[in-house]
Amino acid sequence: FLRLPQQSLAHLIDHYAKYPPTGLTMKRIVEFAREGDAKQSYLFLRNELPVRLASMMKEMGHLPPRLLEMPSVKTVNGWYGTSLTELHTFKELPATGDSVKKFTEVLQNIRKRHSTVIETLAQGYMEFSDQAAIKEYEESQIQYFLNRFYLSRISIRLLIYQHTMCFGEEVPIHPTHLGFVDPNCLVEEIIKDAFENAQFLCEGYYLTAPPLELRKINAVNAEEPIAIAYVPSHLYHIMFELFKNSMRATVEHAESKKISTPLPPVVVDVVKAKEDLTIRISDRGGGIPRSKADKIFRYMYSTAPRPVSLVDSQHSGPTPLAGFGYGLPISRLYARYFNGDLEIHSIDGYGTDAYIYLQAVEDQASEWLPICNRAAYEYYVSRKYQSDWTKKK
Numbered sequence: 001f002l003r004l005p006q007q008s009l010a011h012l013i014d015h016y017a018k019y020p021p022t023g024l025t026m027k028r029i030v031e032f033a034r035e036g037d038a039k040q041s042y043l044f045l046r047n048e049l050p051v052r053l054a055s056m057m058k059e060m061g062h063l064p065p066r067l068l069e070m071p072s073v074k075t076v077n078g079w080y081g082t083s084l085t086e087l088h089t090f091k092e093l094p095a096t097g098d099s100v101k102k103f104t105e106v107l108q109n110i111r112k113r114h115s116t117v118i119e120t121l122a123q124g125y126m127e128f129s130d131q132a133a134i135k136e137y138e139e140s141q142i143q144y145f146l147n148r149f150y151l152s153r154i155s156i157r158l159l160i161y162q163h164t165m166c167f168g169e170e171v172p173i174h175p176t177h178l179g180f181v182d183p184n185c186l187v188e189e190i191i192k193d194a195f196e197n198a199q200f201l202c203e204g205y206y207l208t209a210p211p212l213e214l215r216k217i218n219a220v221n222a223e224e225p226i227a228i229a230y231v232p233s234h235l236y237h238i239m240f241e242l243f244k245n246s247m248r249a250t251v252e253h254a255e256s257k258k259i260s261t262p263l264p265p266v267v268v269d270v271v272k273a274k275e276d277l278t279i280r281i282s283d284r285g286g287g288i289p290r291s292k293a294d295k296i297f298r299y300m301y302s303t304a305p306r307p308v309s310l311v312d313s314q315h316s317g318p319t320p321l322a323g324f325g326y327g328l329p330i331s332r333l334y335a336r337y338f339n340g341d342l343e344i345h346s347i348d349g350y351g352t353d354a355y356i357y358l359q360a361v362e363d364q365a366s367e368w369l370p371i372c373n374r375a376a377y378e379y380y381v382s383r384k385y386q387s388d389w390t391k392k393k
């Protein structure tokens with residue numbers, strides 16, 4: 001037989017991107033971590049990871065050509081291509097101890113290779129915006145893409161961590177953890193950890209920080225601690241980000257009022273009910289007007305070139321809580337990944353409430369993933385961005 005022409009990368013992408021991703025529920029992930037084995041994981045991931053990588057590579061192709069020319073964007077595209085090609089070599093390989101061991105090593109290399117994807121794409125965006133003004137439709141295409149691309153990346157990294165920690169040499173952080181997931185994640189502990197670390201940063205910079213006021217209600221079982229099956233590092237990331245925002249707002253707002261009363265606390269309410277686990281973070285940091293509130297979930301919004309010196313005159317060192325960076329949009333992706341959400345409700349002149357909603361029931365918490373299908377393609381080509389309403393005043 002003629003040897004099949006060397007599978008070009010474009011063929012690989014088209015082959016795998018044809019399939020929709022297979023989303024897992026938190027229930028399935030926990031069960032599999034308990035009862036699954038390395039071979040079953042290998043047989044699932046050697047197809048599922050290429051499907052998720054290829055889908056995002058195909059979708060990247062719909063971005064403005066000028067953006068795809070940016071060196072940093074080409075670099076990220078290169079990493080995805082290399083990883084897809086490496087995983088594809090396992091396509092026909094039978095699941096033996098040796099092939100599974102090699103596969104696990106490949107996953108660890110992929111995780112390391114992709115560790116700076118977010119910063120590198122941000123660099124690519126800056127290169128793009130330095131080159132020429134970004135049109136409105138390009139901006140909305142890029143925001144649409146980055147939410148899908150980063151959500152897909154969160155999911156790929158979770159699947160890799162689960163495999164390497166359950167079936168590789170890597171040991172879970174806590175003996176009770178099942179890989180990267182904790183079947184009994186004590187929410188209050190993570191909230192306190194995140195608050196203490198954010199407070200340490202805040203005190204280091206502002207020489208002061210607001211106190212925490214934590215209130216909790218377990219509406220399902222009053223005596224039980226509030227716990228759900230979740231990814232501790234995802235919850236920590238969300239809380240740490242929101243606490244940094246609230247602390248900065250609280251301190252800077254108090255300073256601006258020139259009166260030196262004690263700082264108002266950051267109040268956190270945690271309520272576990274039948275369906276939702278809700279965490280509300282309330283600060284009295286002066287809030288944000290509605291005219292600006294719609295921008296805080298934008299990538300790059302506040303990475304606009306900062307004042308020349310990162311050192312703020314009144315305080316020492318770079319502003320560790322500077323701007324919003326990517327913290328809010330990425331935190332919202334973490335919350336939405338397992339069918340939760342993150343909402344910001346602000347009262348201009350008073351303060352802001354951040355609501356985090358998580359699924360309290362494992363089989364309702366299923367991966368929320370982008371599907372690279374016709375609808376997505378339509379979005380890129382149809383210029384849906386064109387507003388069909390008069391401009392806001």
Ligand SMILES: O=S(=O)(c1ccc(O)cc1O)N1Cc2ccccc2C1
Pocket residue numbers: 241242243245246248249252253283285286287288296344346351352354
């Ligand atoms: O926009 S905010 O209301 C705000 C946004 C998100 C959040 O989690 C908490 C918040 O408080 N806020 C952030 C910030 C930073 C410096 C100075 C003033 C403010 C006001």
